[in-house]
Amino acid sequence: MKVCVLLALVAIASAEILNNHVNRVVDLSTQIAKVTSEVEVTNSGSGAESTYRVAVDPSAVAHLAFISVAQGGAVLPLRKVSDGLYEATLASSLGAGSKATLVILTTYTHMLEPFPRAINQPDNQLVRYHSNAYFYSPYQTKEQFSKFNLGSSKIESFTPRSPSNKESQTVKYGPYSNIPAKTTAKVTLHFENNSPFLTITTLKRIVEVSHWGNIAVEEHYEMSHSGAKLKSQFSRLDFQRNPIGKSQIETHKETLNETCIV
Numbered sequence: 001m002k003v004c005v006l007l008a009l010v011a012i013a014s015a016e017i018l019n020n021h022v023n024r025v026v027d028l029s030t031q032i033a034k035v036t037s038e039v040e041v042t043n044s045g046s047g048a049e050s051t052y053r054v055a056v057d058p059s060a061v062a063h064l065a066f067i068s069v070a071q072g073g074a075v076l077p078l079r080k081v082s083d084g085l086y087e088a089t090l091a092s093s094l095g096a097g098s099k100a101t102l103v104i105l106t107t108y109t110h111m112l113e114p115f116p117r118a119i120n121q122p123d124n125q126l127v128r129y130h131s132n133a134y135f136y137s138p139y140q141t142k143e144q145f146s147k148f149n150l151g152s153s154k155i156e157s158f159t160p161r162s163p164s165n166k167e168s169q170t171v172k173y174g175p176y177s178n179i180p181a182k183t184t185a186k187v188t189l190h191f192e193n194n195s196p197f198l199t200i201t202t203l204k205r206i207v208e209v210s211h212w213g214n215i216a217v218e219e220h221y222e223m224s225h226s227g228a229k230l231k232s233q234f235s236r237l238d239f240q241r242n243p244i245g246k247s248q249i250e251t252h253k254e255t256l257n258e259t260c261i262v
Helices: 001-017 056-064 237-243
Strands: 016-026 033-043 049-055 064-071 077-084 085-094 099-108 110-112 126-132 141-149 155-156 164-167 170-179 187-191 198-209 213-225
Touching: 016 049, 049 064, 056 064, 064 077, 064 085, 085 099, 155 164
Parallel strands: 016 141
Antiparallel strands: 016 033, 033 099, 049 085, 064 099, 077 085, 110 126, 126 187, 141 170, 155 187, 164 170, 198 213
């Protein structure tokens, strides 16, 4: 009996938050999927709310690399409740009938699948991306709109879901209204993406601190190209004829921490 009462109370608390409007932008122009969701939140309950929960689509939980929630330009404290569920503490309690705008940023790795998996050396690289047409949330969403920026106008196909349309390098879904909590609608986008798909499989860092206060950092990388494979062996002759490849990896850039720059 106690368990049933607790579950009922949790359900009531969750129902007090409403996603009034969601504008979601998915950047697929590189090998990493970057999702920025601007959410206008309304407290439709009778009491104040001090937290907001963010749910990750179940199909993407294993690929999540980064998540943050910001309000008014400031990043909010965030704690992990369980796999795929996070809770942000609002800058100030949200009173009954009040609204707040949150910006949720998530990044995912290894979600762009090379398709076909193997190509010839001079071919363009095509990828598939599986996603949800809706903003996945533990709360009901009154209105939402999604835009997928592909970084290429060569779009082989995308899953239609009315209303949806293709414009140059983008695919748009919505607006959709009155979407229940945790609703999923699978969509697949198939498009050209010649970004280098670089994966660091092993990283070894050696930090040496001298008695004089100097710090020396040495890093060893093991890398792999995680994009489309070659159908046959690498051709040095073809490379000499056309040294500018489509999705080959030519360089690797490192960014120093701001505190290291003098």
